[in-house]
Amino acid sequence: MGKARNVMMIVAEGLKKSYTSGGRPLPVLRSLDLSIEAESFVSIVGPSGSGKTTLLGLLAGLDEPTSGRVLLDGEDIFSFSEDGRAAFRAERVGFVFQTFHLLPTLTALENVLVPLELRGEGHSARDSAESLLERVGLGGRLDHFPSQLSGGEQQRVALARAFSNRPRILFADEPTGNLDQETGASIVEMIEELNREANTTLVLVTHDLAVAERADRILTLGGGHVIEDRPGRGSG
Numbered sequence: 001m002g003k004a005r006n007v008m009m010i011v012a013e014g015l016k017k018s019y020t021s022g023g024r025p026l027p028v029l030r031s032l033d034l035s036i037e038a039e040s041f042v043s044i045v046g047p048s049g050s051g052k053t054t055l056l057g058l059l060a061g062l063d064e065p066t067s068g069r070v071l072l073d074g075e076d077i078f079s080f081s082e083d084g085r086a087a088f089r090a091e092r093v094g095f096v097f098q099t100f101h102l103l104p105t106l107t108a109l110e111n112v113l114v115p116l117e118l119r120g121e122g123h124s125a126r127d128s129a130e131s132l133l134e135r136v137g138l139g140g141r142l143d144h145f146p147s148q149l150s151g152g153e154q155q156r157v158a159l160a161r162a163f164s165n166r167p168r169i170l171f172a173d174e175p176t177g178n179l180d181q182e183t184g185a186s187i188v189e190m191i192e193e194l195n196r197e198a199n200t201t202l203v204l205v206t207h208d209l210a211v212a213e214r215a216d217r218i219l220t221l222g223g224g225h226v227i228e229d230r231p232g233r234g235s236g
Helices: 052-059 082-092 108-118 124-135 151-163 181-198
Strands: 008-021 024-037 041-045 067-072 093-097 169-173 201-205 217-222 225-231
Touching: 008 052, 008 201, 024 052, 024 201, 024 225, 041 052, 052 067, 052 169, 052 201, 082 093, 093 151, 108 124, 108 151, 124 151, 151 181, 169 181, 181 201
Parallel strands: 041 201, 041 217, 093 169, 169 201
Antiparallel strands: 008 024, 008 067, 217 225
């Protein structure tokens, strides 16, 4: 299936975010606009403090902007209540983080089952979870706890969990940040492969320019704005 060109999955309009520091407003994003096509892979780069993670949190509806709006899959997410945004994310959004956010008392299989069970999936949930873990090369590690897995294996569990709800959009925040270069490269390849198979829109924040270059587009943040928007190697 080809990419759904010109259909915008993510749109940000006039996005501003300020925090208070020492009693004064500290602007992080300043009236930022962007549009991301469905089924594309976009990386976001920029120096430390440029607002990359802040932007990702706003695009996902995890944090509220000072002003502006975000449309995800055609929905104005800040018109929803906090519970409404959570329900929207559970249905259409997946996440992969630098710190794997696995539940330490649950096995690999149980960690992947959590979002499926929250969606109310019945007997098929276990089959789906096992299939995803096999897909990421962990078919033999289903009953292992996070403490028994390497960092790369934990991130693979997190990947399987992120794709378990068949998301329309996947947000990845420094997914290779805690991994060595070789393991990180294999994780990015796996994200790309799963992404293509699921026709998901991927937005990835990274400080690693080699990872960023794999995307269709590379957005560079600076001064609270997108200061550069250029093609990556994936666009060819």
